[in-house]
Amino acid sequence: MTRATNPSASPTIGIDLGGTNLRVALVSRDGDIVAEEQVPTPDTFEDLVAAMAENVRGLTPPDTVTAVGVGTAGMVDFEGTVHYAPNLPMLRRAPLGKSLRETLGVPIVVDNDANAAAWGEVCHGAARGCRHALLITLGTGVGGGIILDGGIYRGAHGFAAEVGHWQLDPDGPPCACGEPGHWEAAASGTALGELGRTRAAEGRAPNVLARADGQVDEITGYHVGDAAEAREEDGLAIIEEYAGFVALGFVGLANILDPEIIVVSGGLVALGDLLLEPIRAAFDHHLEGADYRPAVRVVAAELGSRAGVVGAAAFARELEIDG
Numbered sequence: 001m002t003r004a005t006n007p008s009a010s011p012t013i014g015i016d017l018g019g020t021n022l023r024v025a026l027v028s029r030d031g032d033i034v035a036e037e038q039v040p041t042p043d044t045f046e047d048l049v050a051a052m053a054e055n056v057r058g059l060t061p062p063d064t065v066t067a068v069g070v071g072t073a074g075m076v077d078f079e080g081t082v083h084y085a086p087n088l089p090m091l092r093r094a095p096l097g098k099s100l101r102e103t104l105g106v107p108i109v110v111d112n113d114a115n116a117a118a119w120g121e122v123c124h125g126a127a128r129g130c131r132h133a134l135l136i137t138l139g140t141g142v143g144g145g146i147i148l149d150g151g152i153y154r155g156a157h158g159f160a161a162e163v164g165h166w167q168l169d170p171d172g173p174p175c176a177c178g179e180p181g182h183w184e185a186a187a188s189g190t191a192l193g194e195l196g197r198t199r200a201a202e203g204r205a206p207n208v209l210a211r212a213d214g215q216v217d218e219i220t221g222y223h224v225g226d227a228a229e230a231r232e233e234d235g236l237a238i239i240e241e242y243a244g245f246v247a248l249g250f251v252g253l254a255n256i257l258d259p260e261i262i263v264v265s266g267g268l269v270a271l272g273d274l275l276l277e278p279i280r281a282a283f284d285h286h287l288e289g290a291d292y293r294p295a296v297r298v299v300a301a302e303l304g305s306r307a308g309v310v311g312a313a314a315f316a317r318e319l320e321i322d323g
């Protein structure tokens with residue numbers, strides 16, 4: 001097997017660990033998924049490590065795996081220990097990297113899932129070729145990955161880029177983490193649904209309300225998005241208001257970090273320019289000296305739900321080069 005002994009050509013393994021599913025993929029040097037397994041996320045740490053190892057072995061001939069990259073929800077240190085992950089209760093100070101390394105006998109890199117997705121977009125997606133980039137995921141929460149000078153910025157302990165928990169308004173609504181006024185409490189996909197419910201309860205979103213069968217409590221971000229796609233006035237107005245909250249965080253981050261590009265990912269990106277145009281407008285309006293600096297591009301992610309495994313596999317490639 002010449003391919004297996006030639007790190008410049010052989011695929012690497014990327015693993016994306018989420019609260020619901022565990023994805024394990026064999027990824028080519030070009031970022032294409034060659035083969036993939038997806039299973040429900042096991043409940044215990046031991047079962048999780050076993051499931052990861054089993055699926056890695058299932059995708060590759062014996063002794064051909066050269067390195068594995070893992071992107072997991074949660075706070076991960078440089079040793080690959082997951083300290084805390086709200087949606088993965090089996091991972092509290094869990095030595096995921098060490099256990100997987102002992103089980104598989106190959107170099108392992110473990111990082112935060114948003115970092116993996118950001119790296120995937122830089123290596124193979126919307127931020128290809130960029131040395132200074134932000135990836136922001138608008139989902140249940142708001143996640144982020146920061147690329148500085150061509151590499152992931154991890155901070156002193158590996159916990160950097162928890163952008164969703166940036167307190168923008170001390171008097172704002174509570175975040176899922178308990179603190180008031182964090183960015184994600186206004187800018188997550190969950191927050192879009194909340195904004196829709198608020199406007200409907202005020203009688204200002206009749207079309208959105210109709211899409212939820214007249215039940216205010218049933219309104220989600222999808223109803224708002226559907227109304228916007230149908231060019232219904234209330235749906236468009238709620239998206240524009242929501243886009244303002246998203247842009248508020250983008251502006252702060254761009255003022256501090258001066259990126260070339262901000263890549264937006266998450267399910268809401270399916271709305272395309274319906275969402276991105278109002279974000280761009282608010283961003284350009286509030287960015288310091290916007291008329292006197294190169295434009296910061298705000299674009300949709302290209303890899304979709306593949307970004308995590310593709311980025312994790314790209315991390316693994318660096319291990320091969322280092323080793």
Ligand SMILES: [Zn+2]
Pocket residue numbers: 164165166175176177178179182
């Ligand atoms: Zn928070």
